[in-house]
Amino acid sequence: MLLCLLMIIAQLNVFNEGKFDPQQQFYPDSVLPHSYNVLHYNIDIEFFPPYDSIAGTTLITAQAVNTIDSIPLHLGGEHDIDSLMVNAVSATYTREDDTIYIDLPSTQYPGDEFDVLIGYAGKPTEGLEQSFSGFYTNTQVDHASKHWFACFDQCWDKADSGVTITVTVPDNLYPAANGILLSVDTLSGNRLRFNWDHHYPITTYLISVMADEYIILERTYHGYPLKYYAISGYQSLAEQMLDSTEIIMELFDTLIDTFPFKTEKHAQAHSGGYNAMEQQTCIRYGQWAWNRGDIHAHEIAHSWWGDAVTCITFDEMFINEGTTSYYECLGTGALRGPQGFLDHLIDQRSGALAFDDYYHWPILNSPNPFGTNVYDKGSWFHHMLRQLIGDSLYFPAMKEFYHTYQGGNASTEDLKQIMENYYGQDLDWFFHQWLVETDYPDLYVIWWHEQDSLNIFVKQMQTTGFYFKIPIEFGLWYQDSLVVRGPLWMDDSTITFSLHENTPDSLTVDPLIKLYHRAEVTIPKDSVLIVDDDGGGIYNNKYEEILDSLGFGLLVWDCSAKGLPPDSVLTRYQAVFWTTGRVVDPVSSVTRDKLNFIISQQIPLALFSSFLPVQLQGSQFLSDTLGCIYNGDSTITSELTGVIGDPVGNSMQWWVMPAYQNYTFDISSCGVGSAYFNTDDWAIVRNPNMPLVFSIVEARLIANQSGYQSSYELIENIIDYFNLSVGVEENPLVQSPRQVNFVKTIYRDNGDITFHIKAINPTRLSVYDLSGRIIRSWNVQGDITISWRGDDPGGILLPAGRYFAVLRDGSAFDQFLMIR
Template identity: 25%
Template sequence: MPRLLLLLIVLIFSHTAFTQVVYDRNEGADVTKYTFRLSLNDSSNVISGEATIDVTFSESPEKFKLDLIGSNGEYGMKINEVREGESAANWTFEEDEVIIYPSNGASTASFTICYSGIPERGLVIDKTKFGKRSFFGDNWPTLARHWLPCVDHPYDKAAVEFQIHTPAHYDVVATGKKIEESYITTGYKLTRYYEPAPVATKVMTIGVCEFASEVLGYVDNIEISAWVYPENRLEGFSDYAVAVEVMEYFIKNIGPYSYAKLANMQAKTQWGGLENAGTIAYRESSVTGKNEVEGLIAHEIAHQWFGNSASEDSWNHVWLSEGFATYFTILYLENKYGDATRRQELVKDRREIIEYYGKNPSSVVDYSITDAMNVLSTNTYQKGGWVLNMLRHKIGDEVFWNGIRRYYVTYRNDNAVTEDFQKIMEQVYGESLEEFFRQWVYTVGYPELRTSWKYKKGKVMLKTQQVQDHFTFDFPLEIGLVYGEEIQKQTITINSRSMEFELPADTEPDNVIFDPDVWMLFKEVK
C-alpha cells in the first residue's frame, strides 16, 4: 500500500473512532463524593452496604445512572432502598444499572443506595495463604460495580469515604487516611478512612484481615507504611521498605503526591500488583525477605502519578497509565543503578514487544478493542514505555522532564488522552510531534531493518533496508564504530526503504553496532 494512502487511513481512523471501549456517561453530572458503609461478617460472604453518592449537575438531568451488578443466583446485589436526600427516590434497576430520576432541577443532589448480596468479583472474600479469612478490594478495571454502586469508569473521579463494620479481630486499611476506629458493639468495630482527592473507582480499595503494620517513613509529611500478614511480618517490612526511597524519587522528579498516605499491602489480588490510590496491593508471594520486588514497587508507586492522579479518559489510551509506569520504573532504576540498567531493561522489553507483535500485530492505541478487560498488553506496557524512551531521546532530557512535569500538573486529579499528552510535549519542545506519535502510538509495528557495512578508503559504507511490508518509518538511528574498548557514535536518519550512508572513519573499525545505547525500537533482520 502506498505510504501516503496508509497515513491518510491512519489519520482518518484515529480521529473518527475516538473511543471504542464504549461507556454511556452521565452527561452534565459530576460525582463529588462517595460514602460507602459496609458490614462484613464471619458467618457468610453476604455483605450489607449503604452507599451515598453526592453529585453536582451542570444541567437539569432527566436521569442519573450508577453501575451495580444485580442478583442472579448465588452472586450479585439486591437493592433494598434508594433515597434522594431523606426521601424515597424515583428509580429503576435495568441491566445492572441503577437509574435514578431526580425530583427537581437542583444543582446538587445526594442519592443513597441500600443493598446486600455476595460479590462474585471486585471484593475478594477468601483465605490468605496462611488460611486466615480476608476481604480485599480488587476493582481494576471495571469490577467495583460488583460490590459498590458507582460510576465505574475513570472519567468521573470523586472523594471517597469508607466506613467498614467488621468483627473486632480484623485490621482494616482502605483508600484514604484513617479518621476513626471505634469498638461500637460487643465483638464489632467501625473503621473509617477518608480520601479527599478525587479517585477513580478502579483504584478504590479496602483490605480487611489480620495484619502486621509498620510506618516505614515519611516523605513530604506523607506517611508510608507496610501492611503484611503477621506470619510475614519481618520479611514484609524489609521488602516494602524501599517504598520510601521510590516515593522520594517520584516526588522530586515529577511533582506533588496527591493522596493522604501510601500504604503497601500484601493481599489477595488477581494481579502481580494493583496500584490502588494510596493503598497499593501486592500479590501474596511478593513477600520473601529477599528484597526482590523493588521494580514492582516502583511500578505501582509510579501509577500514583500516572493512571491514578493523571488518568486516562478512555480505556483505549491506557498506555498513559501502564506505559508510563513501565518507563518510570526504568527511570527510577536508571537513577539508582546507572544507565546500564536502563539499557538492560529496554533490551528485555524490546524482545517481548517483537515476540508479541508476531502473534498480535496491533498498535499502542488500539481502537479495535471494545472490552476494558482486554486493553492490557505488551503494547500498553512495554511498547508504551519504549515510546517514552524514544521521545526522551528525540527531545532531550531537560525538555522531556519539563514536559512530563507540565503534563502532570495540567492533568493532576483529572483525565487525559494521548492527544492531550502530545500537545503538552509539543508546547515544551516547540515543534510538532505529530509524525512521532503517528508512527509509534497509532501505527502497527516497528521498523524491521536489514543492515550491512564495509570499510573503504577512510569511510564506513552502510546500507539499510526496511523490510516490514506495511509502513515506512522515519527515524534517527545511532551508529557505533567499535575500536577495542572505545565506541565512536554517529547518528543517521532513515526515512526510505533502502538507503546508503558514508561515515568518516580514519581506520577500519572492529565492528559496527546499530543503536549501541538502546534508544530506538526496531528489529534487526538477517
C-alpha cells in the same frame, strides 16, 4: 556466543492473570449519556465470612451539569436493592444488567447538588477476592467497582472531593483503605467498624479495601507516614520494601513533584493473588510481587501517573500504564544503578517485541488496554520521546503535564500538546507512528567498506506497509573501543549511509539502547544475494527459507519492483542465487549481460530457470557458459538422480512434483552433469571452470517425499561446492532477542518444565510473563538441567499460559516462547 538448548513442555491454556487477559471483554468507555458530575462517595459496607457476600449503602453526592430528570448509576446486577432515595425522598428506578436508571423526584438544574442513597446486599460476581485470613477488592479490570459499591463506574468521572469508607469486619481483621483512618468502633458480635476518609479526587477503580490480620509497620518520610500492612512472617520483607520506597519516592519527588497525597499517607499492603494494583494511597501487592523492585517502582509511580493524573478513557490507558512503566525503569535505575535502568529497558523491549509479533496491536485503542503493548511498548514511547527532545525538555514537560492535569483526567492529545509546546516542533508524526500504528521497525542492515567510506545499507523489513521515521545510531567497534555515529535519520523503506570512517571490526545498531526495533546486521562478504526474477511468483521463498536456516545473511532483490540489481550491489555478496521460476521467456539480453558480469567477476552463481534452455537454444551463452545444449526433450518424470561422486548431485535422489513439465538438455563440452531425470535428460549442470551451477528444477518444486532428499540438501550441496562461509552474527551486544517459534525437544517430567542449557559463559536464565515481568531467575554455567514446576519465588503455582524464557550472558541473549 551463547550456546543453549531449551526444552519445553506445553499445555495450550491461555494466560489469565492480573491485568493481562487477551480474551477479556471490556465495557465501552462511554455507553451512557452523562449529564452530572460525581462529587463524593460515602460507602458504608460490611463484609461477611467467608468473604463472598456484602451488605451496605452508598451515598453519592453529585452536581447536575445539564437539566436532568433521570440519571444512570452502576451496581452489579447480582445485588438486591433494599432502598433508593434521592435527597431523602424515595425514588423509582429500572434496572438493565449492571445499570440503574433512576427517576429523580424533582428536576435538577445545572449547578444543583443532589444526593443519591442506595442500600444493597448480595454476593459480588466480580471485584471481591478471598485472601489468606481475609479479602481484598480487585477492581482494576472491566469496571468491577460496581460489584461492591454503587457508583458511576467510568474512569473519567472522578469523585472530586474523594471518598469516605466505613468498613465493618470481624474483629480479627484490619481493613486498610484509601485515605486516613479517623476512628475504630467496637460493635456487637465481635465486629469492628473502621472509618476511613480520603479528600482527594479519585476514580472508582482506585477505591479499595484490603483486610487481613495485618501487622502495621510505619515510618515518617518528609513529614508524612509511610505504612506497610504486612502478613505475619513477612515483616522483614516489608521493611526492605519501605527502604526501597524511600529511594524511589526521592527520585519521583525530584522528577515530577512531591507525593500527590502527602497530607494523608503512602501505604502498601500484602495480599493474595498474583497481581499488584495502584489503589490510591494504599497499594496492593499480590504474592509474586512482594519482593520485586521493578513492580514496586511501577506501583509507586502510579501515585502520580494513574492516580493523580488518570487517563480519560480505557482506550488511552497508555497515559496510566505506558507512562508508569517508563518511570518504573527510572525507579529500577534508582535501586540498581544505570545498568539496572538499561537492563530493565531491554527486558521491556524483549517482551513487547514478542507481544507485537504475536498480536500486532496498537497502543491506543488496543483490543486489550492492559496488554504488554500498552505497558512496555508504551514505556519505550516515553524513552524514545525523551531521546528525541532531550532531558532538558522532556522532564520539565512531564512536570507541566502533571501539574496541569493533577486531580483530573488527561488524554494522549493533552500530552502531545504540552510536549509540542516545549519542543517547539510538530510531533504528530511521532505520536502517530508509535501509538496508532502497529509493530515496529524491523531492520536489516548490511555494511561494507569501500575506499574511504563505511557504507551502511538499512532496509525496514516489516510487512505492514508502514515505514517508521527513526533516528538510528551505529556502534563501530575497534577492538574493545566503541565509536557511536548518529543519530542518522531514516524515513523510507531503504537507505544507505556513507560515513568517512576506518573499517571497524564489527558494527552494531543502537548501541546505547535508544530505539524500539529489531535488527539483523551482516556484511556482504558473509551474505548471499537472492535475485527474485520470477515475475512476481513465490519461487524465491524457498531459497530464503533454506539459506536463512543455514545461517547466511540475505538480501532479496525483487526485480519486479526494482529492476535488475546494479553491478555495485552484485559485487558486494559472496554468492548470487538467481531464480526465474516458471517464466516462459526468462532472460532478456540485459539479463544475460548481468549474468555474464556475475560470472566474469568470479562471483558464485546458482541459476534456477525452468524455461531458459528452450528460450536460449543454440546460443553460445547456453553451451559455452552454462554448459548445456537444449535437445528438444521434455519430461514429467518425478525422480531426479544425482551423479555418483559429483559435489552437487552427490549420489542423491529427489522427488520433483510430477505436474510440472521439465525441459531437459544434453551436456556441452564445458559442462559437467550433476543430476538427471533419465539417462540423457539432464536437469542440473555445473561449469568446472567457474563457480556456476545451472538447474531447470526450482527448489520449491522438490517435494518432501519419504526415501528422497529434500531441496535443503540440494542447496547445501551447492553451498559446499561454492565453498561459502557463514559469517558471525554482527550485533552481539544489543541484538534484539529472536523469538523461536518451534520447540526443539519436549520433556514431560512430572509436569515440570525442564531447561537443558549449555552455556560457555556465566549465564542467567529468567522466566517472564507476557507483560515482560520476571517470574523466576537462575544463574547457570556449563551443561546444566533446571526443572521449574511453574511456581513463583514463594512456591505458589502460577496460572497456565504463555511465558518467555530469556537466556542472557555478558554479550548476548536469546528469547524463547513457551507455554505451560
